[in-house]
Amino acid sequence: MSEKVPTSYKSVSLFRKRLRRFKSLKRGYYSFLLIVCAYILSFFCPLLMNYKALVVRYDGKMYFPILKYYPGETFGQQIYGQADYRKLKGQFKTEGKGNWVVMPLYPYGPYESLTDPSREPPNPPSFRHWLGTDDRGRDVFVRLAYGFNISLSFALLVTTVAYSIAITVGSALGYFGGKFDITVQRFIEIWSSIPFLYTIIIISSIIQPNFLWLVSLLCIFGWMGMTYYIRGEFYREKAKDYVHAAIAMGASDRKVVFKHILPNALTPVITFGPFSIVADIGVLVSLDYLGFGLPPPTPSWGELIGEGMSNIFSWWLVLFPFGALFCTLLMVVFIGEAVRQAFDPREFSRLR
């Protein structure tokens, strides 16, 4: 324990310095705060945007439809299946019997077809549906919000897993070097020349992937880029005196790799991370756009743009998802730029 303190203290200090510099870069820092808040908030989407009521008080009893399914008859509704809480709310109000319904802030769900008998969907933005409805009558605003959570979760997961593979392979290559390094590098070279997007399209056309399938596919075909950087970092660090010292003192391979080199070799992971997230969101949206992404009816930005292209007069199906995509990517790029400035002593901007 006593030997652990100084090294970890030292690395934290350098990290803290960089963190302080990152915080001083306002554009990136505020983008970071904003996107973290938005992401956390998006996990509460089912509470904020839903067609199910949060609380219902009916005949002196409390119900929590958000947690449990109630058929319409429970509340005296003459309908088949789930109770219609939006209608119920209006009905209770006019009756004035002391019954009430608390709806989420935006009372529409992501999978709900809100077909209006007077008009064919897609319908333009209105007071009820802020950003209009899509070609199946689903609320665009709700789908964008749910889609934000899915897109970002997807990108974070892909980046994490792909980088974990890259760090493992890259550090092994860089640390052990020799024939092992050359052989695996050849393999990586072959693997990298597989056309990435097209491959995923082909596989998606066959298996109709779900969320985790798609994450795995992207990781399987997308882990190679970072490997080179980690390998390079390991080669560079391995030649430094502190590593020689550690080896001379009889530290095991495991200790040298995990305790000494790895913490110093992770800079590219942090500086490339945001840009990898940008790329992964881009891939997901592209795949959804082509119809080879997440299975319907998953709320998805790419699918909405695709619908917009087949209904060219429904401008809201293209412009709003594009706006959401653009703002999200822009903020992540701002974060990436700031991180890079914070971690790179050189004075100029280095986007790539």
Next chain:
Amino acid sequence: MGGLASYFIRRFLLVIPTFLGITVIFFFILQIVPGGPLEMEIMKLKAGMASMGGGEAGGGASGSELGRVEIPAEAMEQMKEYYGVDKPIPVRYAIWLWNVLHLNLGVSYVYAEPVWDVIKNRFPVSIYFGLLGLILEYSICVPLGVIKAVHNGSKFDLGSSVLVFIGYSTPGWALGAVLLVLLGGGSFWSVFPLGEFRSENWAQLTLWGKILDQGYHTVLPVIAYMIGGFATLTIIMKNSLIENLGQDYVRTAFAKGLPEKRVIFLHAMRNSLIPISTSIGHVISFFLAGSYLIERTFNINGIGMLGYMSVLHRDYPVTLGFLVIGGLLGLIGNILSDVAYALVDPRIRFK
């Protein structure tokens, strides 16, 4: 130069296992999946026979009817032979590979034409857009990067950075979709046509009309193509020049009294073009990479669209042909990049 030669020989040798690896993987994936072209054809046949038999009884063929219909064994054999699935998969792969080595990519199921002809016909359109986008990209990004580097931190630099950020966070095809909605005559302005390569009546237009028509159809897709590499290229150019401007040889050039323009454009510029020139090899694969997205958005019948549609229609000979040609172009592009790198930068020595 000996090291260089052996490096490239090894590079070329590596092409062979790469090519085999990719094609084996995809050949097997495409052959073992259900819902392949044979199954689709059988379904179609059965549906046709069922509706012929029970046509008078009322309306199309239902699921239970499909199950009852039997296809004659002889016809089945013929179909299997036509689709080449009467042999085990490794044999099929060997035959396919043998044919590919003899420049025969097979026959498309959908177009009933040799795959190479189908692909060849689509090339000009894709090259037209790809090349135009690329030339414009380079002729805008390189000067922009240079100005940004020379006047680093100036108002122009900061202002144009906005453009770079926008370029970085906008997928080209998505921008294309937005432009189409805004300018394609949907709900807003009707300035440009709604995609496609040319108007339907192109053949009847006068020469001037043809040029104008082609131009109208070109603007939006080319912008979409351009935005793809815009940010990256500008930043590479800028950073590379800035890095060189900080080098000792530039200081020396300034110190001996050379005019600023000469130092920047003759001395520093030459060296800072190195990273740009190496990306030239990727130009080839640029025509294929990501082009299905833009071609689909603008409904352009190029090679990307072909590759995309072949997956949709399970036209596997075309899919494999697309992969073979795309893969080869990518590999050649990589090698070209290395050659360019070695030629431009004499310091590079390959191990």
